[in-house]
Amino acid sequence: MPDLFADNALLPEGWSRDVRIAVTGDGVIARVQAGAESAGAERLPGIALPGMANLHSHAFQRAMAGLAERGGGAHDSFWSWREVMYGFVARLTPDDLSGIAAQLYVEMLKAGYTAVGEFHYLHRDPAGRAYADGTEMSERIVAAAGRAGIGLTLLPVLYLAGGFDGAPPSAAQRRFVTGVEELLRLVEQLRVRHAANADFRVGIAPHSLRAVPPAALAACLDGLAALDGDAPIHIHVAEQEAEVEACRRARHARPVEWLLAHAPVDRRWCLVHATHMTAEETRALAQSSAVAGLCPSTEANLGDGLFPLAGYLEAGGRFGIGSDSQVSVSPVEELRWLEYGQRLTERRRAVAAGGAAMSTGAILYGAALAGGAQALGRPLGALAPGKRADIVVLDAAHPALAGRDGDAVLDSYLFAGNLSPLRDVMVGGRWVIRDGHHADEEAIAQAYRETAARLARGAPEAARREP
DSSP, rough: OEEEEEEEEEEETEEEEEEEEOTTTBEEEEEEEEOOOOTTSSSOOOOEEEEEEEEEEEEEGGGTTTTTTTSTTTTTOOOOOOOHHHHHHOOOOHHHHHHHHHHHHHHHHHHTTEEEEEEOOOOSOOTSSOSTTTTTTHHHHHHHHHHHHHHHEEEEBBBBSSSSSSSOOOGGGTTTTHHHHHHHHHHHHHHHHHTOOEEEEEEEEEEEEETHHHHHHHHHHHHHHOOTTTTOEEEESSOOOHHHHHHHHHHHSHHHHHHHHHSSTTTTTEEEEOOOHHHHHHHHHHHOOOOOEEEEEHHHTTTTOOOOOHHHHHHTOOEEOOTTSSOOOOHHHHHHHHHHHHHHHTTOOOOTTTTTTSSSSHHHHHHHHHHHHHHHHHSOOOTTTTSOOOOOOOOOTTTGGTTOHHHHHHHHHSOOOOOOEEEEEETTTTEEBBBTTTTTTHHHHHHHHHHHHHHHHTHHHHOOOOO
């Protein structure tokens, strides 16, 4: 493909002018030169940024977003939301998952995500039986990502227990159940089948400490090490105070405390949520080199609480962002509300900037780029040689960016208005969004509308009732 040329681009060393980017045929950035000539290059119509990684997604939940917003009493919480989710997931077919995931991934691309970590726990059929091909539901996710054109790190979930007491999963959880050997076999099959796909990676996701007993966690980690010692490992942890208390009763330690003491947590790991930590846990997580996977829009929607961002950043912690339950599919909203939640609790501004005369937008965007790339285990997050050519182009003439330069571009992108200035998106050297549109978006949207309408007809009465 021809070289790309940007009048203004965000490089690892900072903002640069007249940037020429050479991309290989397999979608890798080969060379980046600032102060270059544009002759013979494809000129980008705006400001070039590295594409953002979405490190935590449950694709099927896109079609249930909004169906759990009816009040059900004084004790509405994550746990009551989970019951609505269980009812929804019980009806999903493989074709449903295909249609939902393709729509979601197009929406992610149009919002500026160029890669996604799919925390995938729909393995079995609605009756809890294995599909003839154990990779059936996983392959639907892979195919949807391919159709949309988004990079994918698939994280098949290990799910064995219904709680810290080791009770068997409930009937509502039967679609999630996998054994250690079954999961490792799935991972190996996916690795072999998609070895030639540079926009694909596979890791694992022990669902949570409550769903994975200690012996199974250790066995799974050992098995993964034999397959791929660098594979990403993601886990839900400390999302809810009730979960923290249950862990304390069962394992005599808080979840993050227990995990750091009993598992080889390092840069391969992503601890999703980690909302409820002590100051000691916060420092220890930061020092582990793992990534905290933060999903502020979902965490707010579920009433989870707020991550201790200020202390975590002061300790050198790494983080990335995810859309989780898909109540929002926007990196701008995740980063905006990550900062706003801190401002509301700290009662001060520019919390992520740490009191220094620095750009809040630049700190948030840069940290999420690095943390997201690390969590997905792929060479992403920078316009630099050796990285995937994942590029988003912002319209410099957009009202939100008018008169902005340097880090003020990121400050305004994240904190000024709701009309997105994003124009074009490239993933792995291929344009997937042009002037705000995806080439296949109408067909994908029509299939999604039909799926969503059919599923909504079977939604719980409380979700369907008119005001």
